[in-house]
Amino acid sequence: MVEEKLMSKKKPTFPINEKLQAYLEKYSRSIKIPVFYDDLLRFQGSVVVYDQHDEDTYWVRCYYADYERDSIDESLKKIYTILHSDGSDDSFQYLNIDAIDYCTFGNSKPFRIKIRNVLNDSFTYFYVKKADASRIYGLEFEHLLSPHRITFLVYKDTLIEEHIAGIPGDVFIQNELPECDDRAKTQIAKQFVKFNERCMIRLLGDMRSYNYVIVPTHDFDHVEYQIRAIDFDQQCFEGKLKVYRPQFFKENFTMVELVTDHLENTSIEQYIKEERSLIAKRIILSKGRYRELMRCINSDNISNKEHVHKLRKELLDFTKDVKFKRARSMGQILKTALEFVKRNYEDVNMRTKIN
Known part of the structure; x- marks a missing residue:
């Protein structure tokens, strides 16, 4: 399994x-x-x-x-x-x-x-x-x-x-998704890419289909969809990077197929870039509150050494960012991951201003 x-x-x-x-x-x-x-x-x-x-x-x-x-x-x-x-x-x-x-x-x-x-x-x-x-x-x-x-x-x-209102992911996949037209399926695929990226960056794990909801919103002549997590039990605990990427759970296989069938690779890369930029902007805008929360989690014990060592290595291999080597806790790993995203966003912003 x-x-x-x-x-x-x-x-x-x-x-x-x-x-x-x-x-x-x-x-x-x-x-x-x-x-x-x-x-x-x-x-x-x-x-x-x-x-x-x-x-x-x-x-x-x-x-x-x-x-x-x-x-x-x-x-x-x-x-x-x-x-x-x-x-x-x-x-x-x-x-x-x-x-x-x-x-x-x-x-x-x-x-x-x-x-x-x-x-x-x-x-x-x-x-x-x-x-x-x-x-x-x-x-x-x-x-x-x-x-x-x-x-x-x-x-x-x-x-x-x-309570977070919405249609449970597993129920939506089974009952609602087959009735969606191609436009809706493309929009849902886009949201799953962004949701997948968001979970990985902030290390929120175990997003199997029954741990998130699909939220449909009627907008003029069509329906917009968003995906929201509803279970936050697995924040920064597991040592395997795949746990923080919803695409690797079998319950989400239909959603992964949706992405494969309806999105080009260039679109997927675009949506990943969009989500990373939005997270970086939220980090910058939340300023002091974000820093205070990071100080709390940096010194806290919310996992075990084995998981910390494994996740640190996998993220080092995934990002090639040597700063992960210095992380000694799950909080420090999370801070390094978020700062990696923020730093890349600021670098791009700076190059854009110079040009």
Whole structure:
């Protein structure tokens, strides 16, 4: 199996150190919340959640004792208002916790909270997870270096994440992609090239098709597509460069075929160059915040020595940049990779100005 060759069987959870905690507090990512991940584990029973085709979704719906359910519901409403509003309880009477689901698949074992506004019957989700330093770095780098902003909160050992809307990649590939016309397929292929490059540069791993979503946006007479990561558990952990390149997972084979069938090599190179330039611009624009985050991850331990040595060598071979030889941690490897992209962008910019 591709996954067994590429990835470790189990990624450990890494604690939040003092530097990262200070960073989270400075940028309002760390706010006191009234319920913890472990509190939600005290459910009394559960039932399997099936999709519209009666397939097991790997989620179970949790049920709590009557004496606990009211306080849990109030706490989850409070979290929702902190995440999306001013944290006041003025709107509690209009909110209802429709479901608390627990995922039995993967590393993070998250809880998914479905919350509904009873006035207009609209609903959304958010997630409660165990706080993990590598996941937090993944979320924050996504916020700074991708085209998308992300809202999340951390309090002690609990992480709250907003829901990222979109069609799960595996569902889209199976059900939606065959119905797309050639123009749409070309546009999706372009976005996969850019997504693939973005993941590799910022070392976000394990982007199998169920770990990202396709986001269609209607624009006049056609539909534009974007690809967004939704799982940030594998930020800077694995030692194999291929783990950070979605094209090497068998679940993405259809997307790779799409690129091969619809894009010329010159177009692929153009889109790679575009994505690298955009990342370089975001690094420059985020200035102090980016530097502070890099200081946190440079001194943090979010992998093991074997993975650090292997990834350092593979990136040295891939880029021919001797600066990778000096990297002693995953954070330093990431900084070297990002600075490599930024330096190349600035060099091209300088030559353009001179000419």
